[in-house]
Amino acid sequence: MMRGGDGAPSRRAASLDGSVEAHEVGPLEPDVYTQDLLAELPVLRKIAEIEARILFNLDSADMQPRHWVEIGRAVHAALPRYDGVVIVHGTDTMGYTASALAFLLPGLDRPVVLTGSQRPLTDVRTDARTNLVDACLMATSGIPEVGVAFGSKLLRGCRATKVDAWGMSAFGSPSCAPLAELGVGVNLAPHTLPSRPLQAFDDRIEPRVLAFRTFPGLDPRLVMGALGAGVKGLVVEAFGTGNLPIKESSLIPVLEAARAIDVPVVIVSQSPRGAVDLHRYAGGAAAARAGAIGAGDMTPEAALAKLMITLGRVGQEGAVRAAREAFSRSWAGEVSEV
The missing domain is CATH 3.40.50.1170 (L-asparaginase, N-terminal domain)
Structure with missing residues (x-):
């Protein structure tokens, strides 16, 4: 020390x-x-x-x-x-x-x-x-x-x-x-966060989250297998502003299956700079309709950690709802306000 x-x-x-x-x-x-x-x-x-x-x-x-x-x-x-x-x-x-x-x-x-x-x-x-x-x-x-x-x-x-x-x-x-x-x-810099009072430490965390990068040729059955294996959350590194394949090797059925069993799906971008906008392209819009949550310009590391901590603090039900609420606002400056 x-x-x-x-x-x-x-x-x-x-x-x-x-x-x-x-x-x-x-x-x-x-x-x-x-x-x-x-x-x-x-x-x-x-x-x-x-x-x-x-x-x-x-x-x-x-x-x-x-x-x-x-x-x-x-x-x-x-x-x-x-x-x-x-x-x-x-x-x-x-x-x-x-x-x-x-x-x-x-x-x-x-x-x-x-x-x-x-x-x-x-x-x-x-x-x-x-x-x-x-x-x-x-x-x-x-x-x-x-x-x-x-x-x-x-x-x-x-x-x-x-x-x-x-x-x-x-x-x-x-x-x-x-x-x-x-x-x-x-x-x-002028954009540092203001001082906040120390809070009680909460050690709850859910490590059973899968992060993966989509790519041409990704077999959706592999991700569907993760749902069957008991994964509690998904972080998907999508193309560009959140675009996903919707024709051959479509991931949309995976997202729909995840929502059906209350497994939140968070979308981040593969691009180091820029933000997810699920309404910009057809693949992103289909993901949003299937229940996916856009993470703006968050890094994959931050999205993964935030989802693990969010899921650790939710009860037996309402994981998708809790994740959607958590990712709708910034906790520590991890996402740019829009």
Whole structure:
């Protein structure tokens, strides 16, 4: 954890997986981890006193929804005692975790910042040093949001997505400008969310959601099989503004079958930029008539996390209705208002 020194705001850091440390390691004592971190980055002492807690040591590809909940619970418990939180996370699934935390922590009056790196901290050409310093600075910024600090930018967590597996600017937010940009100075954007009072932590989540990308030749029977296997929700990455095939290999019967058993279907776009409009093309209009829910310009990561959390909080009936209501409004700035 980080405790602010000399009047500096405080925050905590949780090391979650192997982008900063490139291989899985055994359990570390928090004070040992803190000393190693400060040995590599002593400049962090100028920002805050660091207190670190190890939550997990695993590759981010192994992250599960239960890990999102555990991270959220730990952050929620820490918030009253610290002025900001930094979470060190692997890049492969950081967008999913950031989105989930934005929805699991609806009341924030201080920053929660995720960061990681493309190369390990001990490499000569690592980006971990800059990203960690930026994350700690952003955790003292007072921005009351879950964010991703990467490539000299702070992105809204539920808008961030990994856009590059090779370059150092690995994350982007195509439909939402950065919350902050870090150059010679720091430019804070005007569209940050207002401070909200901390709410009781709700750990309910339904992981039985299937996300898939439609493509020419997709056999609808495969998706119908998922309905038979007990899936509770579907997130469909459709073409363009939400277009789906309606002739050969039509997905419309799948959507109708899902509605009949109260399984919500949420439509996002395959395009990184732009928004779903289910009334623009015939395929989208047919999907809307079959009960599909358009997710606007939400990322697939955010739509998946939001649907899981929504379904976790609904009773035995009314899942489609609950999802439609949830996706009709923004919870944490995850969708542009129309």
